[in-house]
Amino acid sequence: MLERPAELLVYESDGLPGYHRTPSLAVFPASADEALAVVRELAAHGVPFVPRGAGTGLSGGALADGAVLLGLQRLKRIIDIDPVRRVARVEPGVVNATLTKAATKHALHYAPDPSSQTACTLGGNLAENAGGPHCLKYGVTLNHVVAAKVALPDGTVVELDADDGGYDLLGAFVGSEGCFGVALELTVKLTPNPERVVTLLADFTSIDDAAQTVSAIIATGILPAALEMMDQATVGAVEASIYAAGYPTDAAAVLLVEVDGAAAGLDEDVQAVDGICRTHGARDVRIATEPAARAKLWQGRKKAFGAMGRIAPHLVVQDAVVPRTKLPSLLARIAEIGAVNNVRVCNVFHAGDGNLHPNIPYDASDRAESERVHAAMKQIMQACIDAGGTITGEHGVGLDKLAYMDALFTADTLDGMCRLRDVFDPARRANPGKVVPVRYCRERRPNRQMVDGGGQMVEGDGGAGAGLREAATVVDRGGRA
Amino acid sequence: MTQRPSSLAELTSVVSEAAACAGALRLVARGTWLTGGARVEATAELLQLDAFSGIVEYEPGDLTITVGAATTIAELDAVTAAHNQWCPLSPWGTDDGSVGATIATATPGPYAHALGLPRDLVLGLECVDGTGKVLRPGGKVVKNVAGFDLVRLMTGAWGSLAAITRVSLRLRARPAVDETWVVEVGAAHADAARHALRRSATPPMACEEFAGQLLVRIAGNAAYVQAARTALRAVGDAERADDARWAQIRAATRPFRARAPMAEAVRLLDAGVKHAFDPANILNPGIMG
Numbered sequence: 155m156l157e158r159p160a161e162l163l164v165y166e167s168d169g170l171p172g173y174h175r176t177p178s179l180a181v182f183p184a185s186a187d188e189a190l191a192v193v194r195e196l197a198a199h200g201v202p203f204v205p206r207g208a209g210t211g212l213s214g215g216a217l218a219d220g221a222v223l224l225g226l227q228r229l230k231r232i233i234d235i236d237p238v239r240r241v242a243r244v245e246p247g248v249v250n251a252t253l254t255k256a257a258t259k260h261a262l263h264y265a266p267d268p269s270s271q272t273a274c275t276l277g278g279n280l281a282e283n284a285g286g287p288h289c290l291k292y293g294v295t296l297n298h299v300v301a302a303k304v305a306l307p308d309g310t311v312v313e314l315d316a317d318d319g320g321y322d323l324l325g326a327f328v329g330s331e332g333c334f335g336v337a338l339e340l341t342v343k344l345t346p347n348p349e350r351v352v353t354l355l356a357d358f359t360s361i362d363d364a365a366q367t368v369s370a371i372i373a374t375g376i377l378p379a380a381l382e383m384m385d386q387a388t389v390g391a392v393e394a395s396i397y398a399a400g401y402p403t404d405a406a407a408v409l410l411v412e413v414d415g416a417a418a419g420l421d422e423d424v425q426a427v428d429g430i431c432r433t434h435g436a437r438d439v440r441i442a443t444e445p446a447a448r449a450k451l452w453q454g455r456k457k458a459f460g461a462m463g464r465i466a467p468h469l470v471v472q473d474a475v476v477p478r479t480k481l482p483s484l485l486a487r488i489a490e491i492g493a494v495n496n497v498r499v500c501n502v503f504h505a506g507d508g509n510l511h512p513n514i515p516y517d518a519s520d521r522a523e524s525e526r527v528h529a530a531m532k533q534i535m536q537a538c539i540d541a542g543g544t545i546t547g548e549h550g551v552g553l554d555k556l557a558y559m560d561a562l563f564t565a566d567t568l569d570g571m572c573r574l575r576d577v578f579d580p581a582r583r584a585n586p587g588k589v590v591p592v593r594y595c596r597e598r599r600p601n602r603q604m605v606d607g608g609g610q611m612v613e614g615d616g617g618a619g620a621g622l623r624e625a626a627t628v629v630d631r632g633g634r635a
Numbered sequence: 636m637t638q639r640p641s642s643l644a645e646l647t648s649v650v651s652e653a654a655a656c657a658g659a660l661r662l663v664a665r666g667t668w669l670t671g672g673a674r675v676e677a678t679a680e681l682l683q684l685d686a687f688s689g690i691v692e693y694e695p696g697d698l699t700i701t702v703g704a705a706t707t708i709a710e711l712d713a714v715t716a717a718h719n720q721w722c723p724l725s726p727w728g729t730d731d732g733s734v735g736a737t738i739a740t741a742t743p744g745p746y747a748h749a750l751g752l753p754r755d756l757v758l759g760l761e762c763v764d765g766t767g768k769v770l771r772p773g774g775k776v777v778k779n780v781a782g783f784d785l786v787r788l789m790t791g792a793w794g795s796l797a798a799i800t801r802v803s804l805r806l807r808a809r810p811a812v813d814e815t816w817v818v819e820v821g822a823a824h825a826d827a828a829r830h831a832l833r834r835s836a837t838p839p840m841a842c843e844e845f846a847g848q849l850l851v852r853i854a855g856n857a858a859y860v861q862a863a864r865t866a867l868r869a870v871g872d873a874e875r876a877d878d879a880r881w882a883q884i885r886a887a888t889r890p891f892r893a894r895a896p897m898a899e900a901v902r903l904l905d906a907g908v909k910h911a912f913d914p915a916n917i918l919n920p921g922i923m924g
């Protein structure tokens with residue numbers, strides 16, 4: 155247990171720079187039983203809390219302000235791997251890549267592969283419904299979780315199972331961002347390793363050509379394992395960093411395409427993808443079949459956020475999705491927004507899913523620049539919504555996207571979401587104030603609660619009091635602090 | 636009596652009025668599989684949803700489609716086939732059934748094992764809950780984590796929380812080669828043979844057992860399908876069959892409803908969900924059992 159301000163400072167932010175919220179107390183149980191005991195203690199005293207995995211989240215979801223932070227990364231036991239049924243039972247603090255490593259001896263892996271997979275936890279993945287490059291073919295976290303043992307905020311333990319014949323409460327829990335309770339144990343599917351994997355890198359002199367290529371590949375019926383795009387700004391950042399992967403820095407955009415599966419028929423798919431890239435204007439297509447060469451091509455992609463982070467002291471990481479056919483026009487619109495606001499947008503994203511990450515490196519101490527970044531981000535998000543898309547494809551709403559929720563959903567839909575939350579957490583103590591803007595839940599059930607540590611009173615109106623209200627104001631000002 | 640609203644506004648007023656006087660409604664889209672054998676209050680008034688039908692939006696390049704909930708599976712298949720695409724929903728039952736009911740009952744079909752269950756294929760929906768409110772969770776894009784997941788909640792809720800009026804679905808491009816085969820394996824070995832095929836290097840797109848035979852669909856590029864044929868022959872005598880066999884066996888297969896004994900804590904959550912979305916208990920009362 156940590157309670158000294160200096161120690162708590164470590165947990166004042168997550169993977170998203172810009173937000174700082176200090177928990178009143180941080181508790182790190184060593185076992186599921188201890189975690190449950192903590193949840194029950196918090197329930198007995200009516201104290202709000204925030205579950206936290208590795209804190210790599212990119213929407214401010216794991217920040218606790220005037221609430222107790224419940225750290226789960228010590229619950230890192232892989233309870234059981236069943237290679238016959240191809241499932242694993244794990245504790246929530248198991249790191250994503252650790253499970254894949256443990257499954258390797260059975261020629262299996264855990265398919266959802268967020269770029270943060272060497273750090274993020276499976277509990278955090280479950281709570282965010284995390285995706286990753288290979289989710290194009292294999293699906294996101296939702297498609298890979300078969301059961302979860304959950305401590306509801308009131309301390310009741312429930313086993314949520316996809317097949318129990320009742321409502322899909324497991325489906326509802328996945329992606330609930332820590333607001334529905336604490337996952338104490340997960341049962342997840344393991345996927346057989348493909349017989350063969352081939353990675354292609356195609357470079358284009360126009361972003362538009364690259365974007366058209368994405369749709370053309372998908373339209374053939376070939377489903378690549380991954381289909382990623384990086385623009386010139388991103389390639390430049392990667393190549394200037396220690397993660398240099400040998401990407402062509404003069405290209406307007408590169409596509410990283412991975413084709414995997416049965417050996418039979420794979421070369422034909424690779425040739426087809428190669429051909430489509432070339433007929434759509436690719437200057438060059440590099441094909442890597444050996445693990446080391448493939449890893450090199452991937453390295454720049456996996457470390458792209460890190461590389462961008464070195465361009466400037468701060469980085470806004472964005473996450474939005476548009477229909478695939480809108481990618482060309484949207485990328486053009488993003489470039490225009492960047493130019494008008496005089497900010498540098500680096501696009502690196504899951505192109506096959508239409509899942510954009512328009513990121514902007516900047517210096518937060520420069521007020522004028524910060525304002526411009528903020529303006530650009532707002533315009534980009536609006537453009538994605540106008541194109542029929544959504545405001546987050548994998549990073550979650552957390553605090554950062556609260557301000558966009560009512561541009562996307564009607565008040566009645568947001569109210570419906572609050573009603574679902576209230577079934578799991580009627581007292582609204584689990585990760586209060588996140589995901590759905592407080593005002594849509596406020597009328598539903600006012601109640602007042604005491605917060606530990608400082609004895610400060612907060613209104614349990616869906617937010618954890620002054621701090622979170624302040625956070626909401628910050629978000630209203632534009633998704634950055 | 637039967638209510639047959641022709642617009643969303645009419646539907647919300649029908650539901651609101653029913654909620655006000657606690658008059659039970661039994662939701663009907665195409666009426667091919669009303670209750671899955673579950674008991675629904677006999678006194679319920681029929682709420683006919685067939686007006687919510689037709690293609691709302693289809694941009695083939697996006698590989699997604701939005702349809703009215705009462706659109707038949709047959710129409711969904713025909714419209715997408717014209718663009719060499721399809722939705723792998725193809726549930727057990729006939730193609731006269733509706734898309735909305737397939738989602739509401741979460742009814743899988745022969746392609747679910749390889750290509751996903753209804754909950755994996757539905758991207759967003761529009762529905763009217765038991766208080767008469769219109770909810771539009773999810774969206775039409777293939778990745779979306781904005782907000783709490785009312786889409787998964789409504790999928791498989793059997794119309795007991797809301798009447799679904801629109802559904803957005805994920806589509807697939809048709810494979811280059813697609814063949815149906817019958818493999819003689821013998822009833823005693825059918826399970827093992829199916830397991831072996833699914834675990835082979837070239838897993839089939841569908842594989843179902845009927846009286847000692849496996850009906851198998853293999854799909855992919857030419858080289859893949861050739862390897863898949865070899866894998867078929869390794870488990871038994873294999874013979875090409877007509878693709879129409881799939882519609883026949885789907886129509887002949889009664890959809891089933893999986894039910895496990897529910898723990899008290901889960902039952903309480905389910906009751907809480909029902910109360911949150913249909914507090915007057917008017918939508919398909921009793922159907923969840």
Ligand SMILES: Cc1cc2nc3c(=O)[nH]c(=O)nc-3n(C[C@H](O)[C@H](O)[C@H](O)COP(=O)(O)OP(=O)(O)OC[C@H]3O[C@@H](n4cnc5c(N)ncnc54)[C@H](O)[C@@H]3O)c2cc1C
Nearest residue numbers: 207208209210211215268269275277278281285332337548
């Ligand atoms: C460089 C980088 C790259 C990234 N790439 C991707 C990517 O490709 N795809 C992607 O989807 N995300 C990506 N992310 C975001 C992040 O890694 C994911 O959201 C991840 O799932 C968070 O896991 P975590 O353990 O760090 O969770 P945290 O950040 O600790 O928590 C995230 C949320 O989950 C809740 N939570 C955590 N554990 C539990 C639990 N046991 N029970 C209930 N709720 C819980 C928290 O309350 C919080 O709301 C990236 C992040 C970084 C920094």
